[in-house]
Amino acid sequence: MLKAFLMAGEASGDALGAALLRGLRAEGAQVDARGIAGPLMRAEGMESLFPMDELSVMGLAEVLPRYLDLRRRIHDTARAAIAFGPDVVVGIDSPDFCLRVDRLIRAIRPAQPVAHYVAPSVWAWRPGRAVKMARDVDHVLALLPFEPPYMEAAGMSCDFVGHPVAAEPVASPEVARAFRKAHDLCGRVLAVLPGSRAGEIARMAPVHGAALRPILAAHPELAVVVPVAPGRRAQVEAAVAGWPVRPVLVEGPEARRVAFAAADAALATSGTVSLELARQGCPMVIAYDMAPLTRMILSRMVRVDTVTLVNLVSETRAVPEFIGRNCRPDAIAAAVLSVLADPAAQQAAMALTMERLGADGPDPGRRAARSVLDLLSRR
Incomplete structure (x- = not known):
């Protein structure tokens, strides 16, 4: 034993x-x-x-x-x-x-x-x-x-x-289309992920909501899907109540994977989620901010110019990221609009990342x- x-x-x-x-x-x-x-x-x-x-x-x-x-x-x-x-x-x-x-x-x-x-x-x-x-x-x-x-x-x-993400199943186009149909998603779809921890959600959901306003101005037909971390539904529902669009909330690992495959792009909080998105072939923008004291301390300690794992593993800077003081709704929105205009730009980096992760x-x-x-x- x-x-x-x-x-x-x-x-x-x-x-x-x-x-x-x-x-x-x-x-x-x-x-x-x-x-x-x-x-x-x-x-x-x-x-x-x-x-x-x-x-x-x-x-x-x-x-x-x-x-x-x-x-x-x-x-x-x-x-x-x-x-x-x-x-x-x-x-x-x-x-x-x-x-x-x-x-x-x-x-x-x-x-x-x-x-x-x-x-x-x-x-x-x-x-x-x-x-x-x-x-x-x-x-x-x-x-x-x-x-x-x-x-x-x-x-x-x-x-x-x-990396376990590299072994996750990839949702088929048929499954992605069925997801869109089940949730009545007819136009472009943006997956938005404010985080899995309570503090992240409280901090990032307002930033994401503000970034959505200019994105929706350019794409009024855009639908938003929010995969919810376990045990966080009530908090997420409250956090997105003031957003300019009513998002579709989904729960569970399978729904999360399929949502990524069905989305045209994603706006996500930094972390392993960039690899999850890459596995499903979903181009992304990464944004993350932290408490002011944490931000001040980390800004003096970080030794790399990107924290996004897709960028690091692929040795590219294909994924736009907005961290700390750069985590501003206007800049994030502009990057999301750019990704929606050219979603294929990240495909090579995402594929290389998955290959290198096994x-x-x-x-x-x-x-x-x-x-x-x-x-x-x-x-």
Whole structure:
């Protein structure tokens, strides 16, 4: 029996953790998994120490008011892991939480094998994190093909295991047409994604609504579809009430994929969503702002000229992005209008991104499982 202590802090990590559990079982392992889980990991048989949503906080200024609660959860989690005595600890993304737990575990169990799933973005900001991480982490599972050298240089082993988005099914044109018909979408369609966290939605929905006004002035027939993150429908409904168009709200991963395939373009908050859109061939504009204190601090730390993953993986700057102070409705609207006028301009970059992320190759969850099992075989 493989005893695995897994920690996920948000929806994307929950999906990775669920895929890892399936991959371990596909590799023949009998798994007793405990830790922090979302609904997908719980569906794979895990119980969660506490609701995963308690950790879904992003941004330096946003974390500060909840510091004491988060600190308590870090210690609760470390104690539970030590009591469990796992064969392996795997933190899944959420490095500010998971790495602190790892440090407490290793202080008591110095020989504990520890892996981290999703390399921290040291190529973008805070490069010293990798060296600090190597004190308590043995092995990293990387989602992006250019990340292993950064981790290995810091003293950890690292495998590129493929990105799960590249393995998602692509909605067919027939399915996309059926989606349009079912929702009475006759003209052009714009997918708008204000984010998955409560803070993101509160901050970005008004910006997106303001950007829609000049877009609708140029395309009055435009329909807007908003894929809603799990548990966020009530907040999104309230947030879009003042928009100049009544959007169609859809829920669930399948509806989200089909909405992307059916849309002519998308306006999205920064993150993995750019890869989801690329998988479905939907050209996009990325916009993201943050709390003023977070913005000020990050502006002094970021080391790259783009944060959009399609741009980074394809080594292009095909996707327009508006981050921080540049996140202005007028500029965003102009970019969306440009994408609607020439939707084919991003196709090559999106296709190259999917190819480099392992599209249609081995299942990323199973590759991740093999990587974890290889770590244990070396120990």
